Amino acid sequence: MKYRxxxxxxxxxxxxxxFTACGEAGGGGGQTPGSGGGGxxxxxxxxVGAESGWRxxxxxxxxxxxxxxxxxxxxxxxxxxxxxxxxxxRSFIQQKVKVIAxxxxxxxxxxxxxxxxxxxxxxxxxxxxxxxxxxTSLYKTFLGSDFVKExxxxxxxxxxxxxxxxxxxxxxxxxxxxGSAPANDRKKGFAEAIASTSKFKVVASQTGEFTxxxxxxxxxxxxxxxxxIDVLYAHNDDMALGAIEAIEGAGKKPGTDxxxxxxxxxxxxxxxxxDGKINYxxxxxPLLGPQLMDLVKKVAAGEQVPQRIETExxxxxxxxxxxxxxxxxx
Ligand code: AHR
Numbered sequence: 001m002k003y004r005x006x007x008x009x010x011x012x013x014x015x016x017x018x019f020t021a022c023g024e025a026g027g028g029g030g031q032t033p034g035s036g037g038g039g040x041x042x043x044x045x046x047x048v049g050a051e052s053g054w055r056x057x058x059x060x061x062x063x064x065x066x067x068x069x070x071x072x073x074x075x076x077x078x079x080x081x082x083x084x085x086x087x088x089x090r091s092f093i094q095q096k097v098k099v100i101a102x103x104x105x106x107x108x109x110x111x112x113x114x115x116x117x118x119x120x121x122x123x124x125x126x127x128x129x130x131x132x133x134x135x136t137s138l139y140k141t142f143l144g145s146d147f148v149k150e151x152x153x154x155x156x157x158x159x160x161x162x163x164x165x166x167x168x169x170x171x172x173x174x175x176x177x178x179g180s181a182p183a184n185d186r187k188k189g190f191a192e193a194i195a196s197t198s199k200f201k202v203v204a205s206q207t208g209e210f211t212x213x214x215x216x217x218x219x220x221x222x223x224x225x226x227x228x229i230d231v232l233y234a235h236n237d238d239m240a241l242g243a244i245e246a247i248e249g250a251g252k253k254p255g256t257d258x259x260x261x262x263x264x265x266x267x268x269x270x271x272x273x274x275d276g277k278i279n280y281x282x283x284x285x286p287l288l289g290p291q292l293m294d295l296v297k298k299v300a301a302g303e304q305v306p307q308r309i310e311t312e313x314x315x316x317x318x319x320x321x322x323x324x325x326x327x328x329x330x
Contacts, residue, residue, distance in 0.1 A: 041300045042072045044092030046102035048129075049080040051177075051210045052238040053266035057330035058103075058128065058286035065289030071296060080177065080209075082106055086113045093120045099296045103128040103144075106179035114138035123299040127288050129181040136307060140299045143291055143309045145284050147185030153282045153315055154186070154233060154261045155193025158200070161259065161279070162231075165199060169230045172222045173205035174215050174243060176235040182284075183207065186235045186263060203229070208239040215239030219246035234262040237269025237281065244277050255279055265316055267328050273321040281321070283313040286330065 043066060047059055059075075066073035074097060078084035082105050092100050093116055100122055104110060110131045117124050118138060126142040162169050173190070176183035187205070194200040204222050208215040215238060222229065223246060232247075234240035240262035247254040254260055254277040262269060265283040272278040291309065298305050316324070 040070065040072045041099065041296060042074065042095075042097040043296050044074045044076070044088070044095070044097040044100045046076045046078055046085045046088040046092075046100075048078055048085075048103050048105045050077065051080060052212075052236055052264070053268055053330065054236060054238075054264045054284060054286045055210075057266065058288060060330075061287045061289035062127075062292060063289075065293045068290075069293040069297070071293055078105060080105055082109060089113050089117060093117055093122060096120075097122065098300050099123050099125065101125040101127050101292060101296065104131050104181070105129075105177065107132040107181050107184065108179065111135060111138065125292065125295055125299065127292055128286075131181075141295060141305045141307055141309060143288060143295060143311070145182075145311045145313060147182045147284075148189040148192075150182075150263050150282045150284060150313070151186035151189025151191075151235075152193045153189075154263060154280070155190040157261055157280045157282075157315070158194060158231060158233070158259075159197055162199070167199065169200050170203045170226065170228050171200060171231040171233055172219070172226060172229050173202055174208035174218055174232065174234040174239040175205060176207070176210045176239075178207050178209075180210075182263075183210075183235055190233055202233075208234070208242065210236050210238060212238045212242035215242030216246045217242075219243035220249070223247070223250045223252075229258050232258055232260045234260065236284075237262050237264040237266050237272075237278075240278055241268055241272060244272060266330055267325070270316065270321045270325050270328055273316060273318055274325055276318060279318075281316045283315060285311045285313050 050056060076088040085102060085105060089100060100117055111133050114124055124139040126139050128144040130142050175187060203226055206218050208218045232243055240260055244254040247258055252258060260278045261280045262278055263282045263284050265281045269281055273281050295305055
C-alpha cells in the first residue's frame with residue numbers, strides 16, 4: 001500500500017526538475033549525457049540529506065573523492081525523503097549516467113526503480129545503507145558498515161560497565177530515522193547484546209531522527225516521563241549531543257548521573273567523550289568516497305566486484321578519544 005503510493009507520487013513528477021528541487025551540489029552539470037564526454041565516467045549519487053555531522057563528512061568525502069578520481073559527479077540531496085531519492089534515480093536513468101550510487105534513506109520500497117535502472121543497463125552501488133530486497137541482482141555491491149555489529153558493541157560495553165550493578169539498569173534509547181537500516185540494525189544488535197542479562201531494562205525507545213534538535217526534544221520528554229534513567233543509548237552522536245543539552249537543562253550531569261553510549265565518532269561526539277559527557281562511542285566510518293570511486297571505475301569497466309564490502313571500524317573510550325582528537329578529520 002505504502003509502496004503503491006510512493007510509486008504513484010514518483011511517477012507523477014517531472015524528473016527534469018529534480019536538481020533544482022533537491023539542491024544540486026556536485027560538479028558535472030551541462031555535460032553530454034551518457035559517458036560524461038571524453039571517456040569521463042558520469043556518476044549519479046543520491047544522498048540521504050544533511051541530518052548529522054556524519055552525513056556532512058560522508059558528502060564531503062564523496063565529492064572530494066569524485067573530483068580526485070576525475071569522475072563527473074551528479075549529486076542530489078534527498079532531504080530525508082524516499083520520493084526524492086526515487087525521483088533522483090529516475091532522472092539519472094533519463095540522463096543515461098554510467099553508474100548510479102545511493103545511500104537509501106529507508107530499507108524498503110526500492111525494487112521498481114532499481115528494476116528500471118537494470119533495464120536501462122545502468123549498474124547501481126549501495127553505499128552506507130542497505131535495502132531489504134531479496135533480489136540482489138538489483139545492485140552490484142553494498143559498501144558500508146555492519147550496523148548490527150555496531151549496536152552489539154554498544155551493548156557489550158554496557159554489560160561490562162554495569163557488570164557489578166545489582167539492581168535494575170534503566171535504559172532509554174534514541175533511535176535513528178524510522179525504517180532506516182542503521183536504526184533497525186543498531187536496535188537489534190544492542191538488544192541482542194543485553195538480552196541475557198535481566199537487569200537491563202529498555203524503559204523508553206523513540207526516534208530522534210538522527211538529529212541534534214530531535215535528540216534534545218525526545219530526551220526532554222524521557223526525563224519528564226521516566227523516574228529513573230541510568231543509561232542513554234543513542235544511535236548516533238548528534239542525538240547524544242542534543243540529549244546532553246536536555247540532561248544539563250534538567251540539572252543532571254551527563255556521563256555521570258546518566259551514562260551515555262553512542263555511535264559515529266564525529267569530532268563533536270569525540271570532544272564530548274574526551275570531556276566525560278559521553279562514556280563510550282562505537283565508530284561508524286563516513287569516509288567512503290575513495291572506496292566508492294574505485295568501485296565506480298570497476299563496475300563502469302564491467303569488472304566483477306564483491307557483493308558486500310564492509311567498512312573497518314573501531315571503538316573509543318575517553319583516553320582513546322583524547323589521543324585521536326587532534327588528528328580527527330571530521
Ligand atoms: O547511515 C549512517 C548513519 O546516518 C549515521 O550513523 C548517522 O549519523 C547518519 O545520519
